[in-house]
Amino acid sequence: MKKTDIVVLGGGVIGLSIALRMQNAGREVVLVDPEEPGTGTSFGNAGTIAEYAVLPVGSPEIIRKLPSLLFNKNSPIAIKRSAILSLCPWLIRFLYQSMPKNAARNAQAIAALLQNSRHRWEELSSQIGGKSILKTNGSIYLYHSKELFESGLQDINKRKKLGLNAEMLNLDDLKKLEPNLNLSEGGASYFPECAYMSDPGKMLNLLLNSSLYKGYEIVKQSATRIERTSEGVKIHLDNQMSIIAKHLVVSAGAYSKKFAKQVGDNIPLDSERGYHVEYDMVKPLLNRPCCSAAGGFYMSPMTGRLRVVGTVELGGLSSKISKHRVEHLEKGVANYFPNLSNPNRTWLGFRPSIPDSKPVISESSKGNDIIYAFGHGHIGLTLAPITAEIVESILTKTKPPLPISEYSVLRF
Numbered sequence: 232m233k234k235t236d237i238v239v240l241g242g243g244v245i246g247l248s249i250a251l252r253m254q255n256a257g258r259e260v261v262l263v264d265p266e267e268p269g270t271g272t273s274f275g276n277a278g279t280i281a282e283y284a285v286l287p288v289g290s291p292e293i294i295r296k297l298p299s300l301l302f303n304k305n306s307p308i309a310i311k312r313s314a315i316l317s318l319c320p321w322l323i324r325f326l327y328q329s330m331p332k333n334a335a336r337n338a339q340a341i342a343a344l345l346q347n348s349r350h351r352w353e354e355l356s357s358q359i360g361g362k363s364i365l366k367t368n369g370s371i372y373l374y375h376s377k378e379l380f381e382s383g384l385q386d387i388n389k390r391k392k393l394g395l396n397a398e399m400l401n402l403d404d405l406k407k408l409e410p411n412l413n414l415s416e417g418g419a420s421y422f423p424e425c426a427y428m429s430d431p432g433k434m435l436n437l438l439l440n441s442s443l444y445k446g447y448e449i450v451k452q453s454a455t456r457i458e459r460t461s462e463g464v465k466i467h468l469d470n471q472m473s474i475i476a477k478h479l480v481v482s483a484g485a486y487s488k489k490f491a492k493q494v495g496d497n498i499p500l501d502s503e504r505g506y507h508v509e510y511d512m513v514k515p516l517l518n519r520p521c522c523s524a525a526g527g528f529y530m531s532p533m534t535g536r537l538r539v540v541g542t543v544e545l546g547g548l549s550s551k552i553s554k555h556r557v558e559h560l561e562k563g564v565a566n567y568f569p570n571l572s573n574p575n576r577t578w579l580g581f582r583p584s585i586p587d588s589k590p591v592i593s594e595s596s597k598g599n600d601i602i603y604a605f606g607h608g609h610i611g612l613t614l615a616p617i618t619a620e621i622v623e624s625i626l627t628k629t630k631p632p633l634p635i636s637e638y639s640v641l642r643f
């Protein structure tokens with residue numbers, strides 16, 4: 232049986248960031264993942280370092296809109312009918328967290344975690360040779376009617392109260408920034424200081440290679456079970472082998488719930504499924520990610536392609552693609568770019584989501600031999616560096632970079 236210092240279970244952007252950080256701190260790290268690290272949900276997202284995403288998904292507005300959102304075919308949110316029963320406990324908690332007091336508290340906690348995300352990614356990307364992938368020309372929300380523009384204004388004012396820099400743009404201002412966009416009514420809001428990745432997959436590859444270069448080990452197996460033993464934390468693998476670690480970090484994204492349960496922590500983690508379609512092109516149509524606020528999707532310029540990405544589908548971890556979600560993206564992008572032909576590829580990913588939109592970055596309820604780092608929902612790419620910093624502080628019992636009780640497992 233293999234013995235090591237730290238096992239990181241799951242190599243998405245969260246696990247890879249933690250593994251590199253701990254390795255830089257001189258610790259021995261083994262990464263366990265049955266897939267090529269960095270090729271899961273962390274690969275296919277919109278690429279935004281979304282420091283502006285300070286509002287939780289659950290809010291009083293969403294309670295008002297939820298019935299029409301869930302059961303309208305053209306809505307940005309859908310629910311798989313087969314999953315409604317199993318989703319009930321998560322949905323009840325989500326509704327509770329959407330009440331005004333809870334939503335306001337969650338927004339504060341998310342805003343605190345998001346602070347300096349761009350700066351943190353600038354440092355990390357320089358360290359791994361990925362600075363040219365990180366672009367810094369902002370991000371835009373589009374409102375295609377006067378009413379949406381008005382409600383966008385309210386939304387922006389809420390974000391400003393949480394310390395964000397944002398501007399409202401009329402159609403002329405927008406045209407100067409994004410001349411190719413077809414938008415004839417409404418306007419936009421602009422987050423000038425936001426960064427984004429022109430290729431999240433490539434950034435993850437650099438993250439992985441930096442760690443490999445420093446000599447850490449990857450075990451390409453699925454973990455099946457974890458348990459505490461007198462020798463340390465035992466991680467059972469698919470091939471009947473096991474590893475004993477002094478510390479285990481559970482960072483398997485939407486797949487993490489069962490591991491926490493095996494050691495006594497019942498965490499309301501579910502998945503918000505998200506999709507992308509990509510259109511190959513030589514010359515980019517956009518200069519920065521633009522989000523259709525009503526459509527619930529981004530159009531992100533990526534190297535050699537436009538990625539149209541987003542929508543929320545509640546409905547578990549099955550890998551079956553829902554055609555109507557892909558069509559939602561295709562129809563949505565056609566409003567802005569009517570001349571696009573068929574997409575070159577389609578992708579499905581699983582946002583690891585907690586009802587209060589706050590990740591779990593915490594030692595387990597029974598101690599810091601097992602540490603949780605999952606549940607980052609819509610902003611895991613953005614939050615990977617700060618998550619790694621917090622995990623290091625928990626592991627080494629040193630002062631964290633910010634107060635962390637809001638992200639604790641003890642809140643459930």
Ligand SMILES: Cc1cc2nc3c(=O)[nH]c(=O)nc-3n(C[C@H](O)[C@H](O)[C@H](O)COP(=O)(O)OP(=O)(O)OC[C@H]3O[C@@H](n4cnc5c(N)ncnc54)[C@H](O)[C@@H]3O)c2cc1C
Pocket residue numbers: 240241242243244245246263264265266267268269270271272273274275276277278279280281452453454455482483484485486504505506507540541542580581582583604605606607608609610611612613614
């Ligand atoms: C459509 C969409 C758009 C998004 N856009 C953005 C954005 O613009 N900005 C942003 O910040 N975030 C965005 N996100 C969210 C972000 O992508 C996620 O929060 C983030 O990728 C989660 O990372 P992770 O490392 O926790 O999980 P993952 O990337 O899913 O990694 C989990 C890893 O665990 C491994 N694993 C699973 N089971 C096991 C097991 N039994 N044993 C060992 N390993 C296992 C998997 O193989 C995988 O490699 C978006 C998400 C989606 C779906």
